[in-house]
Amino acid sequence: MAKDERALMAHLFRRAGFGATGDELESCVAQGYETTVERLLHPEQAPALDEDVLRRYHVDQNSLMLIESSQAYWLYRLINTRRPLEEKMALFWHGLFATAYGKLNHAKAVVNQTNTFRRFGLGDFRSLLLELSRDPAMIFWLDNKDNHKDAPNENYGRELLELFSMGIGNYTEADVKACARAFTGWTIANAAYMSLRASRDSIWPHGRLDWQFVYLPEDHDDGPKTFLGQTGPFNGEDVIDIICQQPATASFVASKLYNFFVSDTPDEAPIQLLAGEFQRTGGNIRSVMRALFLSDFFRSEAVRLARVKSPAELVAGTARLAGSHRFPEWSIVNLAMDVNFMGQEILNPPTVEGWHTGQEWIDTGNLVERVNAAALEIGDITQPGVRAIIRRMREQGADLSPEQLVDACLESLSLYEIEENTRSSLVAHVEQDGDLAFDRRGVAECAEQRVAALLQLIVATREYQLA
Amino acid sequence: MIAAVPFQYTKTLGFMANQGRGFNNPVDLAFDSAGVLYVLNRAGPEVSSRLSYKRVTVCTLAEDYLGEFGAGGTADGEFWWPSSLAFDRDDRLYVADEALNRISAFDQQGRFLGKWGAAGAEPGQLNRPSCIAFDQQDNLLVADSLNHRIQKFTKEGRFLHQWGGYGDGPGCFNMPWGVALDADGNCYVADWRNDRIQKFDAAGAYLADLGCTGWESSPGDGRLHRPAGLAVDDQGSIYVADWGNQQVQVFDREGRFIGALRGDATIPSKWAEDYFAANPDEAAARGKADLEPEISRDQERGGPEYEWERSANVEKLFWGPTSVKLDPAGRIYIVDSLRHRLQIYQRPE
Numbered sequence: 001m002a003k004d005e006r007a008l009m010a011h012l013f014r015r016a017g018f019g020a021t022g023d024e025l026e027s028c029v030a031q032g033y034e035t036t037v038e039r040l041l042h043p044e045q046a047p048a049l050d051e052d053v054l055r056r057y058h059v060d061q062n063s064l065m066l067i068e069s070s071q072a073y074w075l076y077r078l079i080n081t082r083r084p085l086e087e088k089m090a091l092f093w094h095g096l097f098a099t100a101y102g103k104l105n106h107a108k109a110v111v112n113q114t115n116t117f118r119r120f121g122l123g124d125f126r127s128l129l130l131e132l133s134r135d136p137a138m139i140f141w142l143d144n145k146d147n148h149k150d151a152p153n154e155n156y157g158r159e160l161l162e163l164f165s166m167g168i169g170n171y172t173e174a175d176v177k178a179c180a181r182a183f184t185g186w187t188i189a190n191a192a193y194m195s196l197r198a199s200r201d202s203i204w205p206h207g208r209l210d211w212q213f214v215y216l217p218e219d220h221d222d223g224p225k226t227f228l229g230q231t232g233p234f235n236g237e238d239v240i241d242i243i244c245q246q247p248a249t250a251s252f253v254a255s256k257l258y259n260f261f262v263s264d265t266p267d268e269a270p271i272q273l274l275a276g277e278f279q280r281t282g283g284n285i286r287s288v289m290r291a292l293f294l295s296d297f298f299r300s301e302a303v304r305l306a307r308v309k310s311p312a313e314l315v316a317g318t319a320r321l322a323g324s325h326r327f328p329e330w331s332i333v334n335l336a337m338d339v340n341f342m343g344q345e346i347l348n349p350p351t352v353e354g355w356h357t358g359q360e361w362i363d364t365g366n367l368v369e370r371v372n373a374a375a376l377e378i379g380d381i382t383q384p385g386v387r388a389i390i391r392r393m394r395e396q397g398a399d400l401s402p403e404q405l406v407d408a409c410l411e412s413l414s415l416y417e418i419e420e421n422t423r424s425s426l427v428a429h430v431e432q433d434g435d436l437a438f439d440r441r442g443v444a445e446c447a448e449q450r451v452a453a454l455l456q457l458i459v460a461t462r463e464y465q466l467a
Numbered sequence: 468m469i470a471a472v473p474f475q476y477t478k479t480l481g482f483m484a485n486q487g488r489g490f491n492n493p494v495d496l497a498f499d500s501a502g503v504l505y506v507l508n509r510a511g512p513e514v515s516s517r518l519s520y521k522r523v524t525v526c527t528l529a530e531d532y533l534g535e536f537g538a539g540g541t542a543d544g545e546f547w548w549p550s551s552l553a554f555d556r557d558d559r560l561y562v563a564d565e566a567l568n569r570i571s572a573f574d575q576q577g578r579f580l581g582k583w584g585a586a587g588a589e590p591g592q593l594n595r596p597s598c599i600a601f602d603q604q605d606n607l608l609v610a611d612s613l614n615h616r617i618q619k620f621t622k623e624g625r626f627l628h629q630w631g632g633y634g635d636g637p638g639c640f641n642m643p644w645g646v647a648l649d650a651d652g653n654c655y656v657a658d659w660r661n662d663r664i665q666k667f668d669a670a671g672a673y674l675a676d677l678g679c680t681g682w683e684s685s686p687g688d689g690r691l692h693r694p695a696g697l698a699v700d701d702q703g704s705i706y707v708a709d710w711g712n713q714q715v716q717v718f719d720r721e722g723r724f725i726g727a728l729r730g731d732a733t734i735p736s737k738w739a740e741d742y743f744a745a746n747p748d749e750a751a752a753r754g755k756a757d758l759e760p761e762i763s764r765d766q767e768r769g770g771p772e773y774e775w776e777r778s779a780n781v782e783k784l785f786w787g788p789t790s791v792k793l794d795p796a797g798r799i800y801i802v803d804s805l806r807h808r809l810q811i812y813q814r815p816e
Binding site for chain 2: 194212
């Protein structure tokens with residue numbers, strides 16, 4: 001199997017998912033790149049996660065009342081999903097439509113929002129914005145429950161235009177006011193009681209109560225509005241229709257997708273290509289993602305390892321390679337805490353702008369955390385993924401030279417585009433202990449430990465921290 | 468209540484509390500010989516600041532809070548994933564732990580008496596013991612869930628017997644959860660992932676099964692979804708915590724469907740009343756709220772996921788019922804795990 005085909009497939013899975021093991025890559029390369037892309041674009045064809053087993057053992061993840069439990073729940077999904085792009089899209093939209101537990105005091109409400117991203121994240125952008133506008137967590141987060149006919153609150157209307165669809169400079173202050181008026185009456189059921197409970201973080205008497213969207217026509221301003229040059233008695237749906245017709249929206253979504261899936265460094269030509277696909281298909285995200293994954297700019301070696309992995313990507317991807325946490329274990333909460341310590345509290349982004357990505361993921365403190373957490377996972381030779389790596393090496397039969405051992409370990413972590421000085425440093429380190437042999441009495445266990453130690457060293461490299 | 472069944476809702480006992488008077492994700496319940504209630508709180512997640520939520524709460528049916536014991540941890544007398552508890556004839560309380568793969572014994576005051584159990588798949592070893600129950604000889608039956616079997620031990624932990632094994636044929640199990648005995652010593656097992664109840668004689672010989680995979684908004688055909696705890700009364704009626712369907716189903720001794728309960732907790736517990744008395748503004752806002760909202764999410768998908776969402780929205784409904792226990796007065800106690808309470812019904816004479 002050609003190495004460059006595997007390298008390309010590894011790149012695809014780092015971006016469209018959370019990495020892939022050697023066995024997974026082999027199977028996908030055999031199916032072909034285009035077929036694999038199409039399979040990723042249709043997550044509904046793969047089995048859903050068995051949530052029952054998770055809910056049985058993690059009683060706290062059944063109700064999702066607490067933030068730590070909910071973060072652990074999502075991390076388990078990232079590690080175990082058979083629909084990697086569905087989860088990756090959910091993570092993307094969560095970063096873009098950033099809604100935080102910290103204000104809501106209702107973890108399940110944020111989880112429910114991520115379920116909306118799973119369902120609508122590859123559909124048409126209009127439906128996604130509509131669902132988002134009806135999402136109780138969003139309504140609470142941006143105060144649309146306080147957006148009344150006789151007292152508009154502009155928070156959601158403003159962010160919908162600025163952060164969720166078009167970007168600043170493409171609308172006026174009058175458009176913001178019209179947009180807010182269009183969304184009056186879009187609120188949650190029992191808003192007064194739910195607001196009071198949230199404000200005092202009340203879990204009494206019997207835990208959280210879910211939130212439901214309600215539309216109150218008597219609280220909706222159905223007067224005429226002028227929005228982005230069009231005039232009418234617009235409601236929220238009408239405003240979303242107009243937003244989705246704007247070239248600025250196509251460019252905005254395209255640039256966000258490019259940044260998340262292709263490169264930390266913007267590039268106008270590919271962004272416009274994606275924007276064109278958005279406009280051509282009426283905002284169909286699946287079509288845009290297809291164009292992205294099949295493009296030359298995505299397949300180019302220039303963009304491989306051109307993004308810093310987010311903490312969630314790093315931790316979930318390493319656990320997938322190690323084969324850890326394939327079944328509910330209490331320790332998943334510790335792994336989720338590691339993601340927090342690295343600077344990404346999933347379900348609790350710092351602001352409505354989401355996380356600052358790229359090199360801002362890395363500082364001297366959290367780099368140590370990233371390396372330590374990844375090394376802990378990949379260095380456990382009892383984990384099935386690590387055992388599979390070792391087994392494949394043993395099956396080669398002969399002793400492995402330091403160079404062969406380094407290359408085998410790099411390949412087992414699906415890391416192909418490594419710089420020569422990194423590789424030579426790894427080889428020099430391995431040379432201190434000579435060739436690796438599994439077949440001589442008394443050395444097998446030591447050999448396994450050497451493999452694990454080298455895997456730990458590799459996850460500490462600059463390249464492994466990149467996607 | 469979603470079907471006309473001869474059971475009367477009588478009260479709710481409980482209140483969400485991280486410590487002290489109340490429960491935190493209770494998963495099981497046992498009565499000592501005086502009828503005092505011992506409620507096992509599994510709580511979670513397992514982070515240091517929340518380990519103290521795990522405990523056994525001691526109280527009465529009249530909602531007198533008598534105390535608590537235990538905490539999260541791995542030392543003697545502590546719990547990590549406590550799953551089930553049962554009293555022996557001498558009023559000693561045994562608590563199973565699915566993470567530590569051990570059974571711990573306590574006296575009625577919560578003093579630690581001893582422990583036994585080891586992780587593994589060999590006879591006598593445990594892999595996530597999910598439920599325990601004493602038989603007529605005062606030996607302990609253990610649902611050894613990830614070994615897909617039932618094991619019998621003396622109270623001191625000496626292995627006596629086992630049956631089962633992974634599979635979906637008669638006498639096989641897929642992650643069994645609950646175990647209970649009838650007055651004749653027959654054993655009933657909630658075969659969780661096979662969505663059925665299996666009945667065995669005292670020696671573990673297969674006798675019958677009831678239930679099949681499915682869900683039903685108007686039950687009556689024994690469709691179960693991931694059954695958890697269960698109990699059998701002196702008439703042979705079987706009460707199943709149909710965990711995945713968020714209900715309790717009742718069958719007669721022949722396995723015929725009698726009725727189903729979906730939860731009726733409209734009357735606040737005494738402990739909850741105290742809370743609202745201290746927080747009158749919250750009580751007033753609650754009084755104006757619709758506590759039975761219609762929900763749209765997952766409605767189109769129907770089935771267990773919809774019922775799970777309904778329970779997340781409608782407070783009176785069971786949410787994650789894990790265990791059913793009966794007392795000699797004909798009361799049915801449903802451990803309403805995600806709502807941190809017990810819902811209690813009365814069986815007619």
